[in-house]
Structures are given as structure tokens and as C-alpha cells.
Amino acid sequence: MTTTDVVGPAVAQAREAARWWGGLGFNGRRSRLLAWKRHIAQHIGELAALVAEETGKSQDDAALEVMLAVEHLDWAARSAGKVLGRRKVSSGMLASNHVATLEYLPLGVVGVIGPWNYPVYTPLGSVSYALAAGNAVVFKPSEHTPRTGQWLADAWAQAVPGEPVLQVVLGDGTVGAALTWSGVDKIAFTGSAATARKVMATCAETLTPLVVEGGGKDAMIVAADADLEAAAQAAAFGGFGNAGQTCAGVERVYIERSVYQTFLDKLGSLAPGPQKMTTPEQPSIVRSHVEDALARGGRAVVGGIESVQPAQVGAVVLAEVPEDSLAVTEETFGPTLVVNPVDSVDEAIRLANASKYGLAASIFTKDSHAGTAIARRLRTGAASINAVLGFAGVPSLPFGGVGDSGFGRIHGADGLREFSRAQSVTRQRFHAPLDLMRLDRDPKAMARALKLFRFRHGR
Numbered sequence: 001m002t003t004t005d006v007v008g009p010a011v012a013q014a015r016e017a018a019r020w021w022g023g024l025g026f027n028g029r030r031s032r033l034l035a036w037k038r039h040i041a042q043h044i045g046e047l048a049a050l051v052a053e054e055t056g057k058s059q060d061d062a063a064l065e066v067m068l069a070v071e072h073l074d075w076a077a078r079s080a081g082k083v084l085g086r087r088k089v090s091s092g093m094l095a096s097n098h099v100a101t102l103e104y105l106p107l108g109v110v111g112v113i114g115p116w117n118y119p120v121y122t123p124l125g126s127v128s129y130a131l132a133a134g135n136a137v138v139f140k141p142s143e144h145t146p147r148t149g150q151w152l153a154d155a156w157a158q159a160v161p162g163e164p165v166l167q168v169v170l171g172d173g174t175v176g177a178a179l180t181w182s183g184v185d186k187i188a189f190t191g192s193a194a195t196a197r198k199v200m201a202t203c204a205e206t207l208t209p210l211v212v213e214g215g216g217k218d219a220m221i222v223a224a225d226a227d228l229e230a231a232a233q234a235a236a237f238g239g240f241g242n243a244g245q246t247c248a249g250v251e252r253v254y255i256e257r258s259v260y261q262t263f264l265d266k267l268g269s270l271a272p273g274p275q276k277m278t279t280p281e282q283p284s285i286v287r288s289h290v291e292d293a294l295a296r297g298g299r300a301v302v303g304g305i306e307s308v309q310p311a312q313v314g315a316v317v318l319a320e321v322p323e324d325s326l327a328v329t330e331e332t333f334g335p336t337l338v339v340n341p342v343d344s345v346d347e348a349i350r351l352a353n354a355s356k357y358g359l360a361a362s363i364f365t366k367d368s369h370a371g372t373a374i375a376r377r378l379r380t381g382a383a384s385i386n387a388v389l390g391f392a393g394v395p396s397l398p399f400g401g402v403g404d405s406g407f408g409r410i411h412g413a414d415g416l417r418e419f420s421r422a423q424s425v426t427r428q429r430f431h432a433p434l435d436l437m438r439l440d441r442d443p444k445a446m447a448r449a450l451k452l453f454r455f456r457h458g459r
């Protein structure tokens, strides 16, 4: 069998498994999801070592990624019943003789296509929530992290033996493409905007619904009153951690001019040495952005072009970079930070929003009201005040972006609903005295109903 040939049979098996899984109900699924969670938690060292080996990140960073993923899995397993389960809703005036109920039912089979940068946390953001909502999942991990994907599916098979509710299909982008053509009931795609466009074109052909978790060019806004030590620490972690390969990491910093130099000095002292990048292509993208920024008049405050080597990339801080340079407009996905001074927080907000991406942002100010007000003016799906990536560890918060950062939401109640279909059911309890939904409608009933209507809505 070629790699794409495995997709059809996997989806067919998943369809069978989905019937069993969907029929278990929330409690049956919850106990099995928690068994899978325990298996992952008990073997965190083994999984983190594999993630570290495949991605090049440290074992500790890999373990942190697994811990975050497990928090989400736990929340999804325990919350699905409450969020999705059948509930009565108000039936309103016109249908007061009906009982109205709302329930979120499984879609069936969800295809999950994942990236390599967080090969546990990111796909499980879709996989855990899709499973908790009652779907079977066929997961295509990145070709750079196949063994991590396989480990997760093997762990599932051990914890929940029997039906193949979670399967992995391995291979390159052609396998992902085959999954989008396979007739699954939804695709959850995480990756670049360029690939998302291809996936969406296929989904348009097959009318397959799609959630896209795309890249980002996230900004940090630092107000003059901010704790500069904390802001620099957060910028260093969000910008240089995982060699900058974080979708919601920090790529741009807009800082009020009066504290700009102090911040740069602090940030410079925190810049790490060379780090391994996961794919061989990534350093050349990083290099092209650094070169472009410098050619257009930006300054390298830490590192420079020489920091970007094929095997390892050192931290680069670029200052006063023109807003139309690649390092500002495109996702760099490397350990680089653009730090540009601004005259006001308003200017920072305007520049932060002047991006085709809109995933997340961070804001540093000691004024909590101002922090919230800034967040609300940002065109992003998330914001973290006085910290970076704060939202990533809160399972009850939805995650996702706007523009080239994608659409739809994973995580939280919205993430559970993303993998289900709302079904509205009414049950007539008695015949209405003013029954208007019949062909032989009584004109007097209509006149009375109109009177009531005017009384209710026309005043």
C-alpha cells in the first residue's frame, strides 16, 4: 500500500468505531479518556524524550508541552457532558406548548492534521476535544514528528483497547491531502496559511467543514509604566523559547519610547545561545527575514546574520525595523524579535493590528484597566496581560485566530462545540389554544395572535 492508500481504510474503520464511541455516552467516554490521560501522565518521561528527539527541543520543554496537553485532555473529558449534553431551553411565546431541547451530537469522524512544533499539545487541542465530543479521529501528524503521533495512538490503543477510535496515518502532505478528500465529517487543520489555503480549497470541493489554526505574528505591547524586568523575561521566553517556533510566540514588540532602551538592555542580557531548529528549511527563512530587516535600515542589537546557521540559530534582536519588512509582516518562526519604539500605546495598538495575522498578543502595564482596554482593541483571538501565553494553559478558554491565523476555535466549550452539531428538538405537549400552524387556521385565532404580537413587540 502507498501512504495515501491507508487513509480510506482508516476512515472506514473510524466510521465503525465512531458508532461504538458515540453510543457510550459522556460517562463512558469520560472514563476511557481519563484512562488515556493517566497513561500519558504515567509515561511523560518517555513521551517527552521522543518529542525532544524529533523536534530538537529540550526534554524539559517537551515535558511542559505534555503537561499542558494533559490539562486540556482532562478538562475536555470532564466538561463534555456539561457543555454538550441535552438541556431544556425556553420555548418562547409562539411555541409555549412545546418543550424545546438542545443537544450537541458528534459529527462522526474528524480528520486532524497537525504541525511539528508542538506535536503533542497542538494536535491534542483538536484530538482530545473531538474525542470528548463523541467523534472518532484519524490523525495525520507532521512528517517531521511521526513517532510522536504514533506514540499517542499506541497509548490510546493500550488505554482503550478494542475499537480504533483514534488512528494515525503517517506520511507527507499527500497523506494530509488524502484525508481532506476522504469524506470525513470535519477537518481540524493546524499549520501554515499557505497549506490552509490548499486544505480549504479541497474542503470547498467536498463541502467538508474546517477549523484552521494558522500561524501568527504576535505583538507584545509594553506601556511606559510596565514592569520592564517581567516584560523582558516574557519577551525572551515568548520570542526565543522553542527556538521561536511557537505559533502564538512573540515576534514583534512595540514599546513606549521612554522605556525602550532600558527594555532592550534587559532583553539583550536574556538572549539564549544557538538552538537547533526542527526542520532544515526553517533557518533559511529566518535568515532571509534578518537580511531584509538589516537591508531596509533595521539594527541588529543582539546577534545578526551570522547567528543564523543551518544547524543552529542564535537569538537575534532587531530594532527600529521598518514596518514593511519581512521580519514585521511575515511569520519568521525563529528565535528573533523585532523591537520597535512607539510614541504612544495607541500607536502600538495600530501597528499590532496592521498585520494579516491575528492569533494572540501580550500586554505589559501596571494599570489593569488599561491592560483590559488594550486587549479589547486588539484584532486577535487571545491576549495575555502581564505574562506571555497565559491563555495556553487555561483549558476552559477557547483558542484560535482571525485573518491568516485561521478561523474556528479549539479548547474550551467552543472547542467542544466545534466538533459537534447542534440539534434542536421540540416536543408538542398540548394543542395550542391559538394554533396558527395549520391550513384551516381560525381567522379569529390569527386576529387574537396579532393583538398579542402588537402588545408584545409593537410598544
Ligand code: NDP
Pocket (backbone or CB within 6 Å): 113, 114, 115, 116, 117, 118, 122, 140, 141, 142, 143, 144, 171, 172, 173, 174, 175, 176, 177, 178, 180, 190, 191, 192, 193, 194, 195, 196, 198, 199, 213, 214, 215, 216, 246, 247, 248, 331, 333, 359, 405
Ligand atoms: P504546514 O502548513 O507545512 O503543515 C501542516 C500540516 O499539513 C502537516 O502535517 C503537513 O504535512 C500537512 N500538509 C502539507 N500539505 C498538505 C496538503 N496539501 N493537504 C493537507 N495537509 C497538508 O505547517 P508546519 O507543519 O510547518 O507547522 C508550522 C505552522 O503551523 C506555522 O505557521 C505555525 O505558526 C502553525 N501553527 C499554528 C498553531 C495554532 O494553534 N494556531 C500551533 C502550532 C503551529 P507534512 O508536515 O508531512 O508536510
